[in-house]
């Protein structure tokens with residue numbers, strides 16, 4: 001479970017920061033990669049990573065502003081051209097389907113895989129499989145904007161083979177049942193309860209992605225206990241009025257959420273082009289005075305999310 | 310009058326070549342820049358040039374394939390954000406207006422300048438002002454695709470001040486009339502015909518842009534006597550069958566047009582990603598055996614089109 005930033009700038013691309021996109025690499029877990037927003041030239045950024053477009057199975061769109069979606073048609077086309085891609089699901093606000101469909105239709109692009117659209121409306125669970133859940137909540141931006149909380153389910157404990165050794169359980173389905181916490185009967189009549197041989201379950205990890213928004217309570221709900229919180233930080237603390245006027249947040253807002261909601265690692269992203277070089281570092285410094293585990297995200301930065309416990 | 314290549318690749322961006330776009334800089338002539346196709350990340354390429362988006366007054370789109378249009382919404386948004394841009398006209402095949410309008414509408418982008426759409430249908434003149442004409446003609450691609458011929462009008466000859474000296478024409482409107490080839494009467498009654506005092510008119514320059522197409526006669530009509538011909542060269546001569554199958558041209562096709570139609574300088578662009586490094590140079594070599602003044606276009610290359618005569 002790793003995140004990689006593909007674009008960490010706000011509004012328009014600059015020489016230093018591309019517009020928004022972040023990849024959540026779930027290669028060990030699902031052999032999939034999920035993207036959160038696809039600003040223009042996200043596919044160009046991907047050329048400088050080890051990401052294979054066909055591994056991208058889900059795309060979550062926070063809101064429809066151009067700097068968050070204009071890379072979608074190109075990425076979808078290239079994913080098709082490169083072949084081998086399975087079905088893809090796009091989660092996003094109303095209109096995202098119209099944008100993608102019109103782009104593909106006008107350009108006569110027939111992609112080689114099915115695209116499913118899930119239009120975000122209500123807060124709550126929008127995706128679940130055996131190992132993950134994804135929740136969304138409406139934020140406070142000029143247009144409908146959504147945050148995301150990706151929750152890894154707790155992993156069952158490992159089978160304690162040492163403790164099990166003396167029972168001579170044969171390799172195969174019986175071991176599998178014990179691992180699943182079931183009760184089995186051995187050929188000699190002994191009965192074993194899987195729970196007696198399982199280590200402690202390992203808690204899952206939580207990643208929260210908050211793009212364009214003013215401070216609002218739903219951010220905290222999505223960020224609670226997150227291992228990683230990626231939070232927009234368009235402005236610095238001094239420019240809080242501007243942040244409010246443009247429906248954005250400051251690095252101080254982000255740090256306060258991280259502190260209050262027991263986040264482990266905060267990344268500041270969606271940085272305005274006004275803060276270049278050293279003044280970008282200042283955003284990080286300012287946030288660290290409130291929440292120590294803060295990092296300024298830069299394009300192509302990676303972060304491996306450690307296992308818990 | 311200068312051209313600059315913003316993207317010289319085909320189909321998908323690669324590390325070496327972005328998808329299609331070329332700028333025709335008419336700064337001395339009109340204080341304007343015209344773009345021909347706007348592949349994704351054209352605005353990113355522009356960050357590495359001296360082009361100011363507000364100077365871009367006309368955009369010509371050859372055809373609606375994604376690698377030729379997906380950079381439009383982002384460029385138009387950034388041009389608006391940066392302010393000061395006057396009206397903009399987009400010339401392109403049917404559907405281009407729908408693509409742009411949907412992109413701007415879904416992303417709630419209200420650009421700060423009017424956009425006019427001219428939908429290409431018939432071959433012929435599509436634009437004319439005091440100093441330029443633009444002609445288009447339908448090419449032969451899988452979907453409707455158009456080539457462009459930009460013709461600079463001949464510039465009137467300079468006033469020969471030496472020859473005029475003895476007549477003591479006062480500075481001001483009378484001189485202007487002579488310059489325009491009119492006949493004037495001096496205060497002492499002498500009659501002067503402007504034509505007697507004008508040097509030879511300077512012929513205008515011609516730039517022809519041929520994007521995606523198979524060889525077809527209309528290419529030659531657009532390319533006749535061009536100072537610069539930018540011609541797609543997706544494949545090399547050996548891969549001519551593939552070029553035909555995919556409705557494209559080879560470097561040999563391009564060189565033949567340049568020879569037959571008395572072109573001065575040929576640029577090969579829209580190069581497939583299969584020809585990287587040295588094999589790109591091979592396209593150029595192969596074309597040069599047929600037409601010596603051939604250059605392989607690379608991203609950000611510039612070429613100043615010399616005056617004639």
Ligand SMILES: [Zn+2]
Pocket residue numbers: 063065141212
């Ligand atoms: Zn926004």
Ligand SMILES: [Zn+2]
Pocket residue numbers: 372374450521
């Ligand atoms: Zn094409």
